[in-house]
Amino acid sequence: MTNEKPLLSMKGIQKDFLGNRVLEDINLDLAQGEILGLVGENGAGKTTLMNILFGMPVIQQTGGYKGTIALDGEEVRFSNPNAALMAGIGMVHQEFFLIPDFSATENIFLNREVTRYSLLVEIFGDRLRTLDKAAMNERVVQVIKELGVNINPDTLVSEMPVSYKQFTEIAREIDRAKIKILVVDEPTAVLTETEAEALLAVLKRLAAKGVGIIFISHRLHEILNICDRIVVLRDGKLIKDISSGQSDVKSIASWMVGHEIGDFAFHHTENHRKTENFLSIDHLKVLMPGEAVKDLCLQVHEGEILGIGGLAGQGKLGIANGIMGLFPAEGSVTLKGKSLKLNSPLDAFRAGMAFISEDRRGIGLLLTQSIGLNIAFPLMQVKGGLLKKIAGLFTWEDKKKIREITSSYIERLDIKCTGPDQSVMELSGGNQQKVCVAKVLALSPQILFASEPTRGIDIGAKHLVLSVLREINEKEGTTIIMTSSELGELRSICDRIAIVNEGKIAGILPAEAPVEDFGLLMLGE
Amino acid sequence: MKKKDRMHKGGIEKFIANFGWPRIIIAIFLLLLFVIAPFIGIDVGTSLSDMLVRVGMNGILVLAMVPMIQSGCGLNFGLPLGIIAGLVGAVTSMEYNWQGLFGFGMAVLFAIPLAVLLGVMYGYFINMAKGDEMMIGTYVGFSVVAFMSMMWLRLPYRNPLLVWGFSGTGLRTTISLTGFWMKVLDNFLAIRIGPRFFFPTGSFIFFALCCVLVWAFFKTKTGIAMSAVGSNPQFARAHGVSEDRMRIVSVVLSTVLGAVGMVVYEQSYGFIQLYMGPLYMAFPAVAAILLGGATINSATISNVVIGTFLFQGILTMTPSVINGMLQTDVAEVIRILVSNGMILYALTRKGKGTVK
Numbered sequence: 044m045t046n047e048k049p050l051l052s053m054k055g056i057q058k059d060f061l062g063n064r065v066l067e068d069i070n071l072d073l074a075q076g077e078i079l080g081l082v083g084e085n086g087a088g089k090t091t092l093m094n095i096l097f098g099m100p101v102i103q104q105t106g107g108y109k110g111t112i113a114l115d116g117e118e119v120r121f122s123n124p125n126a127a128l129m130a131g132i133g134m135v136h137q138e139f140f141l142i143p144d145f146s147a148t149e150n151i152f153l154n155r156e157v158t159r160y161s162l163l164v165e166i167f168g169d170r171l172r173t174l175d176k177a178a179m180n181e182r183v184v185q186v187i188k189e190l191g192v193n194i195n196p197d198t199l200v201s202e203m204p205v206s207y208k209q210f211t212e213i214a215r216e217i218d219r220a221k222i223k224i225l226v227v228d229e230p231t232a233v234l235t236e237t238e239a240e241a242l243l244a245v246l247k248r249l250a251a252k253g254v255g256i257i258f259i260s261h262r263l264h265e266i267l268n269i270c271d272r273i274v275v276l277r278d279g280k281l282i283k284d285i286s287s288g289q290s291d292v293k294s295i296a297s298w299m300v301g302h303e304i305g306d307f308a309f310h311h312t313e314n315h316r317k318t319e320n321f322l323s324i325d326h327l328k329v330l331m332p333g334e335a336v337k338d339l340c341l342q343v344h345e346g347e348i349l350g351i352g353g354l355a356g357q358g359k360l361g362i363a364n365g366i367m368g369l370f371p372a373e374g375s376v377t378l379k380g381k382s383l384k385l386n387s388p389l390d391a392f393r394a395g396m397a398f399i400s401e402d403r404r405g406i407g408l409l410l411t412q413s414i415g416l417n418i419a420f421p422l423m424q425v426k427g428g429l430l431k432k433i434a435g436l437f438t439w440e441d442k443k444k445i446r447e448i449t450s451s452y453i454e455r456l457d458i459k460c461t462g463p464d465q466s467v468m469e470l471s472g473g474n475q476q477k478v479c480v481a482k483v484l485a486l487s488p489q490i491l492f493a494s495e496p497t498r499g500i501d502i503g504a505k506h507l508v509l510s511v512l513r514e515i516n517e518k519e520g521t522t523i524i525m526t527s528s529e530l531g532e533l534r535s536i537c538d539r540i541a542i543v544n545e546g547k548i549a550g551i552l553p554a555e556a557p558v559e560d561f562g563l564l565m566l567g568e
Numbered sequence: 569m570k571k572k573d574r575m576h577k578g579g580i581e582k583f584i585a586n587f588g589w590p591r592i593i594i595a596i597f598l599l600l601l602f603v604i605a606p607f608i609g610i611d612v613g614t615s616l617s618d619m620l621v622r623v624g625m626n627g628i629l630v631l632a633m634v635p636m637i638q639s640g641c642g643l644n645f646g647l648p649l650g651i652i653a654g655l656v657g658a659v660t661s662m663e664y665n666w667q668g669l670f671g672f673g674m675a676v677l678f679a680i681p682l683a684v685l686l687g688v689m690y691g692y693f694i695n696m697a698k699g700d701e702m703m704i705g706t707y708v709g710f711s712v713v714a715f716m717s718m719m720w721l722r723l724p725y726r727n728p729l730l731v732w733g734f735s736g737t738g739l740r741t742t743i744s745l746t747g748f749w750m751k752v753l754d755n756f757l758a759i760r761i762g763p764r765f766f767f768p769t770g771s772f773i774f775f776a777l778c779c780v781l782v783w784a785f786f787k788t789k790t791g792i793a794m795s796a797v798g799s800n801p802q803f804a805r806a807h808g809v810s811e812d813r814m815r816i817v818s819v820v821l822s823t824v825l826g827a828v829g830m831v832v833y834e835q836s837y838g839f840i841q842l843y844m845g846p847l848y849m850a851f852p853a854v855a856a857i858l859l860g861g862a863t864i865n866s867a868t869i870s871n872v873v874i875g876t877f878l879f880q881g882i883l884t885m886t887p888s889v890i891n892g893m894l895q896t897d898v899a900e901v902i903r904i905l906v907s908n909g910m911i912l913y914a915l916t917r918k919g920k921g922t923v924k
């Protein structure tokens with residue numbers, strides 16, 4: 044098909060977010076009737092690329108993009124999603140863009156309803172044309188039949204099973220008369236196997252009619268099954284553009300994950316304190332929206348740094364949040380043979396655990412308060428430290444001690460600020476994260492959960508945070524359970540890495556294991 | 569020299585930024601009223617005394633806003649609940665004919681346990697409707713006033729000075745404190761200069777004492793946890809602080825302060841007004857603390873003090889000056905305008921830091 048004139052051609056696409064290059068020189072063609080599989084880790088740039096194609100406002104707000112997009116050989120530059128829709132590009136979103144209390148028909152025809160003339164039009168204009176429900180329903184029935192499913196056009200979206208919602212979205216896109224390109228972002232993530240198969244069949248049928256399809260998925264088998272060509276993105280670069288016949292799951296996984304990222308070359312020191320049965324997590328279930336943990340079992344050894352990796356949404360963040368009592372959890376967690384009371388942050392702290400939250404600004408900090416209070420707060424509330432008695436009656440904050448301890452952490456972690464009294468809100472992201480780290484260090488925990496401790500901070504702060512974690516592990520014997528989406532970072536600091544997939548541990552590998560093995564575990568292969 | 573100059577200037581700018589323009593404008597306006605007053609035949613000494621008495625009278629009611637604001641429950645529109653406790657404490661103390669400071673003290677002692685009880689109930693209500701605390705508070709306040717209107721008639725008070733003369737039961741709408749503990753705080757160590765100026769030392773000492781207690785409370789472990797719940801409930805929860813418990817404690821504290829504040833108000837006012845009397849009493853207190861620079865989510869003791877002075881100053885001065893100039897009585901209109909206008913202004917600034 045490459046000899047034909049491509050339906051869509053993207054050339055030299057480049058995009059910076061606040062000086063951060065997220066896409067670099069992407070060249071991509073899509074022929075008529077072709078299904079293109081787009082794969083990559085979270086943050087590889089897939090969504091950004093599709094947002095550029097779709098003219099999403101977020102792209103303009105952050106300074107536009109470089110490069111050209113041609114549709115049918117004609118250069119286009121969409122300034123809003125509506126323009127992209129008019130040009131024949133449809134998108135099925137990962138999160139449903141549907142109105143729950145509207146019926147299937149109403150959702151499919153939203154803002155482009157079939158209307159009829161009425162007398163009121165003469166007075167008030169076209170906005171008062173009446174809806175032609177019969178005609179719309181008829182068209183919906185036809186479209187749905189085309190999809191090979193059986194949805195009643197009058198069913199409310201809120202009453203549909205997830206798969207029907209997905210089909211309703213697709214029906215909406217393909218009903219547009221001149222749809223040329225359809226982008227489907229992880230359509231099968233929420234579907235059961237049979238539903239997914241039905242959906243893939245529909246996509247194939249659409250492609251046969253000449254629609255170009257860009258298919259984004261983490262399920263490599265599906266990609267290999269239906270795509271003609273596969274494009275792999277990693278860290279904003281196009282790594283591989285290959286026909287699906289010439290690739291297999293294993294090689295795609297290794298292209299996605301890439302090779303060692305040599306930023307943090309810590310060497311692993313074997314910790315002789317490591318003992319078995321230190322912290323055991325059995326059949327843990329955590330109801331964390333978007334990061335649910337389902338029946339997870341994990342053994343943590345004393346004195347190790349255990350990494351937890353996995354793709355976003357698979358539940359890796361739910362583990363720490365569940366054990367620390369931030370989201371409803373079930374199951375059993377035993378620390379040195381003693382069972383831990385779940386759903387109680389205070390009990391988790393008292394058992395000697397501490398937590399660096401991935402949601403720094405939302406959970407990790409009291410933004411409007413001083414650095415001193417932020418660092419002192421957990422110690423004060425959990426252990427009753429930094430307090431003094433006045434007249435033997437009132438326990439009062441010990442301002443002097445708080446200042447001392449804060450100053451020592453400001454120095455040790457190189458927190459750039461005007462002093463212990465500066466409010467945390469005024470600090471940069473990296474320095475805020477250092478305050479979060481200081482906060483848990485002050486507790487001198489036995490076990491430290493560090494969730495995404497380096498997310499969104501600059502390289503210097505990153506290095507410092509990681510080396511502090513390493514240091515307390517070595518000097519104070521703190522067991523660290525670190526969750527991160529950056530595999531390279533986990534491999535540089537951890538002893539073992541557990542990969543989470545669909546709420547369960549897919550496997551545990553030593554940090555030195557080859558990257559493609561991690562990649563395969565992430566994809567649940 | 570230059571550097572010192574710059575520092576000085578920086579100091580003024582900082583002061584303005586900290587103090588906030590609305591407060592500066594209102595303070596200047598107030599000052600202006602005091603300057604105009606003598607020219608239209610109003611005695612400054614009397615006005616000043618009036619203002620000070622009113623500050624002592626209302627200060628603790630304004631202070632009662634602080635705990636709930638700090639714990640994230642917003643403005644305490646349910647203040648009538650505390651006020652009811654204060655009223656019950658007062659009439660109970662009077663039922664036994666207790667007089668002077670002792671009578672006042674007993675009124676406070678009776679009021680506090682009732683305020684704790686009502687506060688706990690109010691706290692549970694508020695926790696059921698997170699995000700709508702102020703709405704709940706307003707209606708809790710209205711309902712309890714209506715409920716008590718029935719109770720005042722039924723409660724078994726028998727002292728002839730308190731109950732209706734005809735039937736011998738049911739409390740009167742207005743009860744005079746003359747002969748009980750009228751102005752016991754105001755007159756305690758009071759300073760009189762000339763025939764017209766009067767400084768209610770006792771009330772000020774009591775107000776200051778309450779302020780210090782509240783300030784000190786927010787330096788304790790519980791107080792700090794309470795502020796944390798207010799500024800970031802998720803943070804507090806993640807560190808093992810029970811959000812619901814802290815909010816209930818704050819509501820109890822606010823209600824108790826409301827009750828104590830009411831007893832102080834009564835001794836200075838000289839009368840107890842039952843039935844519909846407390847219905848709108850939350851509004852001036854809310855307006856005062858907002859005028860002092862508090863927001864829906866943060867309040868300090870200085871907001872209370874500054875706000876009470878400015879608000880009561882405006883209330884005392886504006887009507888008398890304007891009445892003097894226009895020869896008509898617009899006092900009530902001005903009071904309603906200023907207090908409700910200020911509340912409206914603050915609510916539209918929700919979540920925008922301090923009112924500036």
